[in-house]
Amino acid sequence: SAGSIPRLAVAAIMVTMAMVTGARADGDPRRGGQLYRACVACHSLEAGSHLTGPSLAGLWQRPAGKVEGFARYSAGLRSADFDWDAAVLDAWLADPRAMIPDTRMVFRGIAAERDRADLVAFLALAMAPGGAEAVVDRGLVPAGYARGQKPEPLTPTPPGAQVTKVRHCGDSFVVTTADGVETPYWEMNVRLKLDTRDTGPAPGAPVIVGAGMMGDRVSIVFASLRDLNNLVEEAC
Template sequence: MKRFIASVSVGFALLSANSAPAADGNAKRGGEFYRACVACHSLEPGVHLTGPSLAGLWDRPAGRIDSFVRYSPGLKSADFSWDADTVNAWLADPNAMVPGTYMVFRGIERDRDRADLIAFLRIAMAQGGAKTVVEQKLVPPDYVRGQQPEPLSGALEHAQVTAIRHCADSYFIATADGRETPYWEMNVRLKVDSRGTGPAPRKPVITGAGMMGDRVSVIFSSIDELERFVAEKC
Protein backbone atom coordinates (compact mmCIF):
# COMPACT_ATOMS: atom_id res chain seq x y z
CA MET A 1 0.00 0.00 0.00
CA LYS A 2 2.83 2.45 0.82
CA ARG A 3 4.37 1.71 -2.59
CA PHE A 4 1.02 2.39 -4.27
CA ILE A 5 0.50 5.69 -2.45
CA ALA A 6 4.06 6.70 -3.33
CA SER A 7 3.40 6.00 -7.01
CA VAL A 8 0.27 8.14 -6.85
CA SER A 9 2.24 10.98 -5.26
CA VAL A 10 4.98 10.75 -7.88
CA GLY A 11 2.44 10.63 -10.70
CA PHE A 12 0.66 13.68 -9.35
CA ALA A 13 3.93 15.58 -8.94
CA LEU A 14 4.99 14.85 -12.51
CA LEU A 15 1.61 15.81 -13.93
CA SER A 16 1.51 19.00 -11.91
CA ALA A 17 4.96 19.99 -13.14
CA ASN A 18 4.33 19.14 -16.79
CA SER A 19 0.72 20.24 -17.24
CA ALA A 20 0.23 23.37 -15.19
CA PRO A 21 -3.06 25.08 -16.09
CA ALA A 22 -2.98 28.38 -17.89
CA ALA A 23 -3.81 31.34 -15.67
CA ASP A 24 -7.18 33.08 -15.65
CA GLY A 25 -9.36 30.41 -17.21
CA ASN A 26 -12.67 31.44 -18.79
CA ALA A 27 -15.48 29.99 -16.67
CA LYS A 28 -18.09 30.57 -19.38
CA ARG A 29 -16.07 28.58 -21.90
CA GLY A 30 -15.40 26.02 -19.17
CA GLY A 31 -19.15 25.60 -18.79
CA GLU A 32 -19.28 24.55 -22.42
CA PHE A 33 -16.61 21.90 -21.76
CA TYR A 34 -18.58 20.72 -18.74
CA ARG A 35 -21.22 19.39 -21.12
CA ALA A 36 -19.06 16.26 -21.46
CA CYS A 37 -19.26 15.70 -17.69
CA VAL A 38 -23.04 15.66 -17.25
CA ALA A 39 -23.36 12.03 -18.38
CA CYS A 40 -21.52 10.87 -15.25
CA HIS A 41 -21.82 13.66 -12.67
CA SER A 42 -24.42 15.94 -11.16
CA LEU A 43 -23.93 19.15 -9.20
CA GLU A 44 -26.80 18.39 -6.83
CA PRO A 45 -25.76 17.31 -3.31
CA GLY A 46 -26.11 13.58 -2.78
CA VAL A 47 -27.21 12.82 -6.34
CA HIS A 48 -24.68 10.30 -7.65
CA LEU A 49 -24.68 8.94 -11.19
CA THR A 50 -21.89 6.81 -12.66
CA GLY A 51 -19.53 9.08 -10.73
CA PRO A 52 -20.11 10.97 -7.48
CA SER A 53 -21.89 14.27 -7.16
CA LEU A 54 -19.43 17.16 -7.49
CA ALA A 55 -21.38 19.38 -5.11
CA GLY A 56 -19.20 21.01 -2.46
CA LEU A 57 -16.04 19.06 -3.34
CA TRP A 58 -13.71 22.00 -3.93
CA ASP A 59 -10.94 21.98 -1.30
CA ARG A 60 -12.32 18.72 0.13
CA PRO A 61 -10.35 15.42 0.31
CA ALA A 62 -10.67 13.12 -2.68
CA GLY A 63 -12.47 9.79 -2.34
CA ARG A 64 -14.30 10.66 0.87
CA ILE A 65 -18.03 10.96 0.10
CA ASP A 66 -19.63 8.45 2.45
CA SER A 67 -22.76 7.99 0.33
CA PHE A 68 -20.74 7.07 -2.79
CA VAL A 69 -19.42 3.51 -2.64
CA ARG A 70 -17.79 3.04 -6.06
CA TYR A 71 -14.41 4.70 -5.52
CA SER A 72 -11.36 2.82 -6.82
CA PRO A 73 -8.84 1.61 -4.22
CA GLY A 74 -6.50 4.40 -5.34
CA LEU A 75 -9.01 7.15 -4.64
CA LYS A 76 -10.10 5.56 -1.37
CA SER A 77 -6.50 5.76 -0.13
CA ALA A 78 -5.63 9.06 -1.83
CA ASP A 79 -4.07 11.79 0.27
CA PHE A 80 -4.94 14.99 -1.57
CA SER A 81 -7.79 17.49 -1.82
CA TRP A 82 -9.46 18.88 -4.92
CA ASP A 83 -7.94 22.25 -5.78
CA ALA A 84 -6.71 23.89 -8.99
CA ASP A 85 -3.52 21.81 -9.13
CA THR A 86 -5.06 18.43 -8.37
CA VAL A 87 -8.06 18.98 -10.62
CA ASN A 88 -5.67 20.01 -13.40
CA ALA A 89 -3.62 16.84 -12.99
CA TRP A 90 -6.78 14.74 -12.90
CA LEU A 91 -8.20 16.33 -16.05
CA ALA A 92 -4.88 15.89 -17.85
CA ASP A 93 -4.76 12.11 -17.26
CA PRO A 94 -6.83 10.50 -14.47
CA ASN A 95 -5.19 7.09 -14.78
CA ALA A 96 -1.67 8.52 -14.64
CA MET A 97 -2.56 10.44 -11.51
CA VAL A 98 -4.37 7.56 -9.78
CA PRO A 99 -3.45 4.25 -11.44
CA GLY A 100 -6.40 1.89 -11.77
CA THR A 101 -9.04 4.59 -11.44
CA TYR A 102 -12.51 3.50 -12.51
CA MET A 103 -13.11 6.79 -14.33
CA VAL A 104 -13.27 6.14 -18.07
CA PHE A 105 -11.85 9.43 -19.33
CA ARG A 106 -8.73 9.86 -21.43
CA GLY A 107 -7.98 13.38 -20.30
CA ILE A 108 -7.85 16.88 -21.82
CA GLU A 109 -4.62 17.61 -23.66
CA ARG A 110 -4.70 21.40 -24.12
CA ASP A 111 -3.67 23.52 -21.15
CA ARG A 112 -6.08 26.31 -22.06
CA ASP A 113 -9.06 23.95 -22.24
CA ARG A 114 -8.26 22.53 -18.82
CA ALA A 115 -7.81 26.01 -17.38
CA ASP A 116 -11.26 27.04 -18.62
CA LEU A 117 -12.92 23.93 -17.20
CA ILE A 118 -11.10 24.43 -13.89
CA ALA A 119 -12.34 28.02 -13.72
CA PHE A 120 -15.87 26.68 -14.09
CA LEU A 121 -15.38 23.83 -11.60
CA ARG A 122 -13.92 26.18 -9.00
CA ILE A 123 -17.36 27.84 -8.94
CA ALA A 124 -19.51 24.76 -9.54
CA MET A 125 -17.81 22.59 -6.90
CA ALA A 126 -17.97 25.26 -4.18
CA GLN A 127 -20.77 25.25 -1.62
CA GLY A 128 -23.95 26.33 -3.39
CA GLY A 129 -22.16 26.11 -6.72
CA ALA A 130 -25.10 24.59 -8.61
CA LYS A 131 -27.22 27.66 -7.98
CA THR A 132 -24.35 30.03 -8.74
CA VAL A 133 -23.46 28.58 -12.16
CA VAL A 134 -27.10 28.79 -13.26
CA GLU A 135 -27.54 32.33 -11.94
CA GLN A 136 -24.37 33.41 -13.73
CA LYS A 137 -25.62 31.64 -16.89
CA LEU A 138 -22.49 29.53 -17.13
CA VAL A 139 -24.55 26.41 -17.89
CA PRO A 140 -28.25 25.65 -18.45
CA PRO A 141 -30.20 24.25 -15.46
CA ASP A 142 -30.33 20.71 -16.88
CA TYR A 143 -26.53 20.48 -16.65
CA VAL A 144 -26.85 20.74 -12.86
CA ARG A 145 -28.91 17.58 -12.51
CA GLY A 146 -26.81 15.65 -15.00
CA GLN A 147 -28.30 12.74 -16.87
CA GLN A 148 -30.40 11.50 -14.00
CA PRO A 149 -33.02 8.93 -15.00
CA GLU A 150 -36.56 10.21 -15.17
CA PRO A 151 -38.69 9.10 -12.18
CA LEU A 152 -40.29 5.70 -12.83
CA SER A 153 -43.15 5.89 -10.37
CA GLY A 154 -46.50 6.47 -12.05
CA ALA A 155 -45.57 4.62 -15.25
CA LEU A 156 -48.39 3.98 -17.73
CA GLU A 157 -50.05 0.56 -17.88
CA HIS A 158 -48.04 -0.67 -20.86
CA ALA A 159 -44.85 -0.10 -18.82
CA GLN A 160 -46.07 -1.53 -15.49
CA VAL A 161 -44.78 -5.09 -15.18
CA THR A 162 -47.15 -7.51 -13.45
CA ALA A 163 -45.33 -10.82 -13.98
CA ILE A 164 -42.15 -12.26 -15.51
CA ARG A 165 -41.61 -15.88 -16.37
CA HIS A 166 -38.48 -17.41 -17.81
CA CYS A 167 -38.84 -20.35 -20.20
CA ALA A 168 -36.03 -21.96 -22.22
CA ASP A 169 -34.11 -19.02 -23.72
CA SER A 170 -36.86 -16.41 -23.28
CA TYR A 171 -38.48 -14.05 -20.82
CA PHE A 172 -42.25 -13.57 -21.07
CA ILE A 173 -43.10 -10.18 -19.58
CA ALA A 174 -46.70 -9.37 -18.65
CA THR A 175 -47.81 -5.76 -18.23
CA ALA A 176 -50.80 -4.01 -16.66
CA ASP A 177 -52.47 -3.48 -20.03
CA GLY A 178 -53.07 -7.24 -20.26
CA ARG A 179 -50.30 -8.10 -22.72
CA GLU A 180 -47.55 -10.69 -22.40
CA THR A 181 -44.54 -10.13 -24.67
CA PRO A 182 -41.71 -12.63 -25.29
CA TYR A 183 -38.07 -11.50 -25.44
CA TRP A 184 -34.86 -13.41 -26.08
CA GLU A 185 -33.18 -13.70 -22.69
CA MET A 186 -29.99 -12.00 -23.93
CA ASN A 187 -32.01 -8.90 -24.83
CA VAL A 188 -33.48 -8.41 -21.34
CA ARG A 189 -31.65 -6.49 -18.65
CA LEU A 190 -32.85 -6.87 -15.06
CA LYS A 191 -31.92 -3.78 -13.04
CA VAL A 192 -32.45 -2.22 -9.63
CA ASP A 193 -33.05 1.48 -8.93
CA SER A 194 -33.35 1.85 -5.17
CA ARG A 195 -33.29 5.66 -5.23
CA GLY A 196 -36.23 8.01 -5.18
CA THR A 197 -36.27 7.96 -8.98
CA GLY A 198 -36.90 4.21 -9.03
CA PRO A 199 -40.22 2.39 -9.36
CA ALA A 200 -42.64 2.02 -6.49
CA PRO A 201 -42.29 -1.19 -4.44
CA ARG A 202 -43.91 -4.23 -6.13
CA LYS A 203 -44.39 -2.19 -9.30
CA PRO A 204 -41.41 -2.86 -11.60
CA VAL A 205 -41.21 -0.93 -14.85
CA ILE A 206 -40.15 -2.01 -18.34
CA THR A 207 -38.30 0.47 -20.57
CA GLY A 208 -36.79 0.29 -24.04
CA ALA A 209 -33.06 -0.36 -24.18
CA GLY A 210 -32.26 -0.37 -27.89
CA MET A 211 -33.12 1.38 -31.14
CA MET A 212 -34.53 -1.79 -32.74
CA GLY A 213 -37.18 -2.20 -30.05
CA ASP A 214 -36.14 -5.78 -29.25
CA ARG A 215 -34.09 -4.91 -26.15
CA VAL A 216 -35.63 -3.90 -22.84
CA SER A 217 -34.73 -3.20 -19.24
CA VAL A 218 -36.94 -4.27 -16.35
CA ILE A 219 -36.28 -2.10 -13.33
CA PHE A 220 -37.11 -3.14 -9.77
CA SER A 221 -37.05 -1.21 -6.50
CA SER A 222 -34.84 -3.77 -4.71
CA ILE A 223 -32.79 -6.94 -5.18
CA ASP A 224 -35.26 -8.86 -3.00
CA GLU A 225 -38.11 -7.84 -5.26
CA LEU A 226 -36.18 -8.92 -8.38
CA GLU A 227 -35.50 -12.36 -6.91
CA ARG A 228 -39.13 -12.87 -5.92
CA PHE A 229 -40.67 -11.52 -9.10
CA VAL A 230 -38.98 -13.67 -11.77
CA ALA A 231 -40.33 -17.23 -12.01
CA GLU A 232 -39.02 -20.23 -13.97
CA LYS A 233 -42.20 -21.36 -15.73
CA CYS A 234 -43.09 -22.62 -19.21
Protein backbone atom coordinates (compact mmCIF):
# COMPACT_ATOMS: atom_id res chain seq x y z
CA SER A 1 0.00 0.00 0.00
CA ALA A 2 1.02 3.64 -0.38
CA GLY A 3 1.40 3.98 3.38
CA SER A 4 3.88 1.09 3.56
CA ILE A 5 6.16 2.39 0.80
CA PRO A 6 8.40 4.48 3.10
CA ARG A 7 9.02 1.43 5.36
CA LEU A 8 9.90 -0.68 2.32
CA ALA A 9 12.23 2.06 1.17
CA VAL A 10 14.02 2.24 4.51
CA ALA A 11 14.46 -1.55 4.57
CA ALA A 12 15.91 -1.56 1.06
CA ILE A 13 18.28 1.27 1.93
CA MET A 14 19.58 -0.48 5.05
CA VAL A 15 20.29 -3.70 3.15
CA THR A 16 22.07 -1.85 0.37
CA MET A 17 24.08 0.28 2.80
CA ALA A 18 25.50 -2.88 4.36
CA MET A 19 26.50 -4.19 0.94
CA VAL A 20 28.05 -1.15 -0.68
CA THR A 21 29.70 1.03 1.96
CA GLY A 22 33.16 -0.04 0.80
CA ALA A 23 32.36 0.59 -2.85
CA ARG A 24 31.33 4.17 -2.12
CA ALA A 25 34.49 5.06 -0.26
CA ASP A 26 36.77 5.22 -3.29
CA GLY A 27 34.40 6.57 -5.92
CA ASP A 28 35.99 8.52 -8.77
CA PRO A 29 33.95 11.67 -9.53
CA ARG A 30 35.68 12.16 -12.89
CA ARG A 31 34.59 8.75 -14.10
CA GLY A 32 31.22 9.40 -12.45
CA GLY A 33 30.87 12.50 -14.61
CA GLN A 34 31.21 10.32 -17.68
CA LEU A 35 28.52 7.99 -16.37
CA TYR A 36 26.26 10.96 -15.64
CA ARG A 37 25.66 11.41 -19.38
CA ALA A 38 22.90 8.77 -19.04
CA CYS A 39 21.05 11.15 -16.68
CA VAL A 40 21.03 14.31 -18.79
CA ALA A 41 17.97 13.34 -20.84
CA CYS A 42 15.76 13.63 -17.76
CA HIS A 43 17.61 15.83 -15.23
CA SER A 44 19.29 19.20 -15.02
CA LEU A 45 21.75 20.42 -12.41
CA GLU A 46 20.47 23.99 -12.78
CA ALA A 47 18.23 25.20 -9.97
CA GLY A 48 14.55 25.29 -10.90
CA SER A 49 15.14 23.72 -14.31
CA HIS A 50 12.80 20.72 -14.26
CA LEU A 51 12.70 18.36 -17.23
CA THR A 52 11.09 14.90 -17.31
CA GLY A 53 12.52 14.56 -13.83
CA PRO A 54 13.20 17.22 -11.20
CA SER A 55 16.27 19.42 -11.09
CA LEU A 56 19.01 17.82 -8.96
CA ALA A 57 20.40 21.19 -7.85
CA GLY A 58 20.96 21.48 -4.11
CA LEU A 59 19.49 18.04 -3.30
CA TRP A 60 22.54 16.57 -1.56
CA GLN A 61 21.42 15.56 1.96
CA ARG A 62 17.99 17.06 1.31
CA PRO A 63 14.60 15.24 1.48
CA ALA A 64 13.52 13.08 -1.44
CA GLY A 65 10.30 13.86 -3.30
CA LYS A 66 10.07 17.47 -2.13
CA VAL A 67 11.61 19.65 -4.86
CA GLU A 68 9.72 22.92 -5.17
CA GLY A 69 8.02 23.43 -8.52
CA PHE A 70 8.09 19.75 -9.55
CA ALA A 71 4.64 18.14 -9.54
CA ARG A 72 5.20 14.76 -11.18
CA TYR A 73 6.42 12.65 -8.26
CA SER A 74 4.78 9.30 -7.66
CA ALA A 75 2.81 8.85 -4.45
CA GLY A 76 5.64 6.77 -3.04
CA LEU A 77 8.27 9.44 -3.54
CA ARG A 78 6.00 12.19 -2.25
CA SER A 79 5.56 10.26 1.00
CA ALA A 80 9.15 9.01 1.24
CA ASP A 81 11.00 9.74 4.48
CA PHE A 82 14.69 9.81 3.60
CA ASP A 83 17.34 12.27 2.42
CA TRP A 84 19.56 11.96 -0.64
CA ASP A 85 22.92 11.00 0.84
CA ALA A 86 25.60 8.59 -0.40
CA ALA A 87 24.00 5.45 1.00
CA VAL A 88 20.51 6.30 -0.23
CA LEU A 89 21.71 7.30 -3.69
CA ASP A 90 23.69 4.09 -3.99
CA ALA A 91 20.59 2.06 -3.12
CA TRP A 92 18.47 4.09 -5.52
CA LEU A 93 20.95 3.70 -8.38
CA ALA A 94 21.12 -0.05 -7.77
CA ASP A 95 17.35 -0.58 -8.11
CA PRO A 96 14.93 2.37 -7.90
CA ARG A 97 11.82 0.18 -7.93
CA ALA A 98 13.04 -1.88 -5.00
CA MET A 99 12.98 1.33 -2.97
CA ILE A 100 9.87 3.00 -4.41
CA PRO A 101 7.76 0.46 -6.33
CA ASP A 102 5.55 3.07 -7.98
CA THR A 103 8.38 5.37 -9.11
CA ARG A 104 7.83 6.91 -12.54
CA MET A 105 11.57 6.97 -13.20
CA VAL A 106 12.25 4.80 -16.27
CA PHE A 107 15.65 3.58 -15.10
CA ARG A 108 16.37 -0.05 -14.27
CA GLY A 109 19.42 0.55 -12.12
CA ILE A 110 23.19 0.00 -12.24
CA ALA A 111 24.45 -3.43 -11.24
CA ALA A 112 28.17 -2.65 -11.09
CA GLU A 113 29.26 -1.43 -7.66
CA ARG A 114 32.19 0.55 -9.06
CA ASP A 115 29.95 2.41 -11.49
CA ARG A 116 27.53 3.31 -8.71
CA ALA A 117 30.35 4.42 -6.44
CA ASP A 118 31.80 6.67 -9.14
CA LEU A 119 28.41 8.17 -10.01
CA VAL A 120 27.61 8.80 -6.34
CA ALA A 121 30.99 10.51 -5.90
CA PHE A 122 30.12 12.78 -8.81
CA LEU A 123 26.59 13.46 -7.54
CA ALA A 124 27.92 14.37 -4.10
CA LEU A 125 29.59 17.33 -5.82
CA ALA A 126 26.95 18.05 -8.46
CA MET A 127 23.96 18.01 -6.09
CA ALA A 128 25.59 20.26 -3.47
CA PRO A 129 24.84 24.00 -3.51
CA GLY A 130 26.58 25.52 -6.52
CA GLY A 131 27.27 22.04 -7.83
CA ALA A 132 26.52 22.71 -11.50
CA GLU A 133 29.19 25.40 -11.67
CA ALA A 134 31.63 23.34 -9.58
CA VAL A 135 31.56 20.21 -11.75
CA VAL A 136 31.83 22.23 -14.95
CA ASP A 137 34.68 24.37 -13.60
CA ARG A 138 36.57 21.24 -12.56
CA GLY A 139 36.10 19.76 -16.02
CA LEU A 140 34.11 16.78 -14.74
CA VAL A 141 31.32 17.35 -17.27
CA PRO A 142 30.71 19.78 -20.13
CA ALA A 143 28.29 22.62 -19.52
CA GLY A 144 25.70 20.86 -21.67
CA TYR A 145 25.52 17.99 -19.18
CA ALA A 146 24.77 20.39 -16.33
CA ARG A 147 22.08 22.06 -18.38
CA GLY A 148 20.46 18.76 -19.38
CA GLN A 149 18.24 18.51 -22.42
CA LYS A 150 16.41 21.71 -21.62
CA PRO A 151 14.60 22.97 -24.74
CA GLU A 152 16.14 25.93 -26.49
CA PRO A 153 14.27 29.26 -26.19
CA LEU A 154 11.54 29.61 -28.82
CA THR A 155 11.81 33.37 -29.10
CA PRO A 156 12.70 35.32 -31.13
CA THR A 157 11.02 33.28 -33.86
CA PRO A 158 11.79 33.49 -37.61
CA PRO A 159 8.76 33.97 -39.90
CA GLY A 160 9.01 30.43 -41.25
CA ALA A 161 8.50 29.02 -37.74
CA GLN A 162 5.93 31.54 -36.49
CA VAL A 163 2.49 29.96 -36.76
CA THR A 164 -0.39 32.27 -37.66
CA LYS A 165 -3.10 29.68 -38.27
CA VAL A 166 -3.76 25.98 -37.63
CA ARG A 167 -6.74 24.20 -39.10
CA HIS A 168 -7.66 20.56 -39.00
CA CYS A 169 -9.28 19.08 -42.11
CA GLY A 170 -9.95 15.39 -42.64
CA ASP A 171 -6.80 13.56 -41.58
CA SER A 172 -4.54 16.63 -41.88
CA PHE A 173 -3.40 19.66 -39.96
CA VAL A 174 -2.82 22.61 -42.29
CA VAL A 175 -0.33 25.07 -40.78
CA THR A 176 0.14 28.63 -42.00
CA THR A 177 3.30 30.49 -40.99
CA ALA A 178 4.16 34.17 -40.94
CA ASP A 179 6.02 33.93 -44.24
CA GLY A 180 2.69 33.12 -45.94
CA VAL A 181 3.44 29.43 -46.51
CA GLU A 182 0.62 26.92 -45.91
CA THR A 183 1.77 23.34 -45.28
CA PRO A 184 -0.37 20.22 -44.74
CA TYR A 185 0.79 17.48 -42.37
CA TRP A 186 -0.74 14.07 -41.68
CA GLU A 187 -2.48 14.41 -38.32
CA MET A 188 -0.55 11.48 -36.83
CA ASN A 189 2.72 13.32 -37.52
CA VAL A 190 1.73 16.47 -35.62
CA ARG A 191 2.13 16.99 -31.89
CA LEU A 192 0.36 19.88 -30.18
CA LYS A 193 2.42 20.92 -27.15
CA LEU A 194 2.50 23.53 -24.39
CA ASP A 195 5.58 25.40 -23.20
CA THR A 196 4.64 27.75 -20.38
CA ARG A 197 8.22 28.77 -19.53
CA ASP A 198 9.30 32.35 -20.00
CA THR A 199 11.50 31.07 -22.84
CA GLY A 200 8.53 29.48 -24.60
CA PRO A 201 6.47 31.02 -27.40
CA ALA A 202 4.90 34.44 -26.98
CA PRO A 203 1.19 34.44 -26.06
CA GLY A 204 -0.94 34.06 -29.18
CA ALA A 205 2.11 33.21 -31.30
CA PRO A 206 2.71 29.43 -31.46
CA VAL A 207 5.89 28.04 -32.97
CA ILE A 208 6.35 25.05 -35.27
CA VAL A 209 9.40 22.87 -34.64
CA GLY A 210 10.67 19.96 -36.72
CA ALA A 211 10.56 16.70 -34.79
CA GLY A 212 11.41 13.83 -37.15
CA MET A 213 14.55 12.51 -38.80
CA MET A 214 12.66 12.22 -42.09
CA GLY A 215 11.42 15.79 -41.86
CA ASP A 216 7.77 14.69 -41.88
CA ARG A 217 6.98 15.19 -38.18
CA VAL A 218 6.45 18.50 -36.42
CA SER A 219 5.51 19.89 -33.04
CA ILE A 220 3.37 23.00 -32.73
CA VAL A 221 4.14 24.64 -29.42
CA PHE A 222 1.64 26.95 -27.70
CA ALA A 223 2.17 29.31 -24.78
CA SER A 224 -0.97 28.13 -22.98
CA LEU A 225 -3.92 25.78 -23.18
CA ARG A 226 -6.09 28.80 -23.97
CA ASP A 227 -3.95 29.56 -27.02
CA LEU A 228 -4.22 25.97 -28.21
CA ASN A 229 -8.00 26.01 -27.87
CA ASN A 230 -8.35 29.40 -29.55
CA LEU A 231 -5.89 28.98 -32.41
CA VAL A 232 -6.72 25.49 -33.69
CA GLU A 233 -9.93 25.22 -35.72
CA GLU A 234 -11.80 22.53 -37.61
CA ALA A 235 -12.08 23.89 -41.14
CA CYS A 236 -11.63 22.61 -44.70
